[in-house]
Amino acid sequence: MDNFSDHFTSEAAFVSRLLIRDSYLLHNVEVKSYDCESNKKYNVIRLLIQEYQSKGYQVLIQVDVDGKPDNLNEANYWGLKEHVSKGLLKGDDIFPFSEDLEASYPPELLSELLAETMGLEQHQIYNAIFEPKSDKNTLYKRLKDDLGFMPSKPKLAKDIADLISDYDLVHDLDFTDNEVVKFIKFLESRAIEI
Numbered sequence: 001m002d003n004f005s006d007h008f009t010s011e012a013a014f015v016s017r018l019l020i021r022d023s024y025l026l027h028n029v030e031v032k033s034y035d036c037e038s039n040k041k042y043n044v045i046r047l048l049i050q051e052y053q054s055k056g057y058q059v060l061i062q063v064d065v066d067g068k069p070d071n072l073n074e075a076n077y078w079g080l081k082e083h084v085s086k087g088l089l090k091g092d093d094i095f096p097f098s099e100d101l102e103a104s105y106p107p108e109l110l111s112e113l114l115a116e117t118m119g120l121e122q123h124q125i126y127n128a129i130f131e132p133k134s135d136k137n138t139l140y141k142r143l144k145d146d147l148g149f150m151p152s153k154p155k156l157a158k159d160i161a162d163l164i165s166d167y168d169l170v171h172d173l174d175f176t177d178n179e180v181v182k183f184i185k186f187l188e189s190r191a192i193e194i
Contacts, residue, residue, distance in 0.1 A: 009033045010101050011062055013154035014180075015187065017161035024170055024184055028191045030057070042079030049088055060093050060190055062183070064100040066137075095186045097179060102140040102153065104179035109163045114143075117151060117159070 012033040019026055032052070049059050061080065083089045097104055111125040125147070134145030144150040151159070160180075169175040170184050 010153035010157035014101060014157035014161050017158040018165065018184065021162065021165045023161075023165035023168075025188045026184075026191050029187055042082070045079060046083060046088065049083065053088075058093070058190060059089060060095065060187070061089065062095045062097065065096045065098060067099050093190070095183055097183070100138060100140075101157065101180065101183075102138065104183065105156075105160050106169065106175060106178055106180070109160055109167070109169075113156070113159050113163060114147070114150075118147065118149065120147065 012031045015026070015029065015031045018024060019029065019031070052059050063080070080089065080094055084091045084094075107126065107129050110129065111122045114120060114125045115122045125143075128143050128146035129139070132142040132146055134142040136142045136145055140150060140153060140156075150156065164170070164180070164184070169178070170181055170188075175181045
């Protein structure tokens, strides 16, 4: 498995931490992050999918639709609709975060984690989550503005993965509709198929 440092995506750090913790049935999952300026180029994505499929991998793709579901549903986001229509991918092998990974963290866990690591009162963090002063476009950026500091996204992802594992949120009925829990179940169901 790759050793992820802070320059890798938070999604890769999150899944890698779950793998290290052996928290869920993700034994057959290998994470590869393709995060560079050209990551939305149709041909590059097609070639990467084909490369990994030729090595025997089932390719799963996670995308952030940044609050704009039309990015995935109507637009040909990364050429994914075309990849699906040509049979290169199955539509249900794409997991779209409605915003991004950080916005999917349960507010209770995010508040607990930030209170512990930053020495803030939980009500300050809740206010920054639910009544932000900042008008930045992502939760992470708003929190960074309002709180003055945030751990790096990969560090935050690893710490949230630890809390999700510790509290076993995937099996907690109160979190069934949480997007990050759905993401873990998405990975888990495909890992079991392999």
